[in-house]
Amino acid sequence: MTSKVYSTAPVDCHRCLRVSVVRIKPRDAVLLFLLSAVLAGGIGESLTMAADAPGYALEPNLVEYDVDPTWPQRPEHISGKGWVSGLAIDADDNVWFFRKGPDPVQVYTADGEFVRSWGQGNFQDPHQLRIDPEGNVWVADFGLHVVEKYTPEGRRLMTLGVRGEKGDDAQHFFRPTDMVITPAGDIFVTDGYGNRRIVHFDKDGNFLKAWGEYGSKPGQFVLPHAIAVDSQGMLYVADRNSGRIQKFQQDGTFVDQWEGILMPWGISINNKDEIWTCGSSPHWWRRHGQYPEYKDQIFVLFSPDGRVRRQWAIPLGDIGDDKNNPDTSRLKPGEAVGVHCIAQDSRGNLYVGEIYSERAQKFVPITTRGADD
DSSP: OOOEEEOSSOOOTTTTOOOOOEEEOHHHHHHHHHHHHHHHTHHHHHHHHHHTSOSSOSSOSSOEEEEOTTOOOOOTTSOOOSOEEEEEEOTTOOEEEEESSSSOEEEEOTTOOEEEEEOTTSOSSEEEEEEOTTSOEEEEETTTTEEEEEOTTSOEEEEESBTTBBOSSSSOBSSOOEEEEOTTOOEEEEETTTTOEEEEEOTTOOEEEEEOOBSSSTTOBSOEEEEEEOTTOOEEEEEGGGTEEEEEOTTSOEEEEEESSOEEEEEEEOTTSOEEEEEESOOOSSBTTBOOOOSSEEEEEEOTTSOEEEEEEEOBOOOOSOTTSOOGGGOOTTOBSOEEEEEEOTTSOEEEEETTTTEEEEEEEEOOOOTTO
């Protein structure tokens, strides 16, 4: 590097003294400048300025989620056993969930107060629950091969499929996983574990169309596990075992797919048309002869065009070695094993249903914290 010339003192012409001129490299000049700043008190001022601009955001531009360990307040006469595989929010922000246990349908307020339970002895393998625009309750039972419509009080209004009979036609399902109902009343069912298709019915339950087949190409499915519809009528299908979300028009026309972000187990849409999903980070569904299912637990928020808006992770809990006979006493609030369904209420709270950890949890959005929080 070329050295520049800096004079250490001016020439005193009156005394005709000859002053030496030395060559100082730029980095040495910086040191001299800093030294002079210290002597002049400049560094102290700089440190004061740094204290006014700490290394963390005083006004955070992200959202964290804290678990509410008191939610829900389940009464003693209601069972807490069984997978919570389905979950939905009604117009009053009540939280409905569908569990594989003695009390399959349970309803709680956003504050955790118990509202009601029904469906005892009526289901075999509860999988998902949705609320339609009129407030009716829809459930998918893959063991019975049916999708059914109920009043909020538990009176059955409609059955799609034939209870206890599997098939691949207009009258039968083969282990259906989920359903969604549009404002016009159209019903779309993910006939997922067996047939790998989407089945479309009108508001009266009349068969209209079925589309999809097994495969990894756009418009095909490895396992259509959950489905949701936005305000524009677009359908979003969580093709779980292929690690992607596919977007369709209601006639089955493929629109887009988002892959390699998570293994999507559950999916729902909030009042901003944002898509919440839950599951684990991407992995091969079968590896080394085993099916790992979960390596972690994450929630991801997408915009309707597939842009990731937010991601949140919670710890994978400890339930022992047998996931089908879990020791849930080991779990801490905020941990999970098997996040299966997710929904957001009007206040931004997230509710997550878990299968192997056999519970539902509430996560509260946090946008500000105190200095010691």
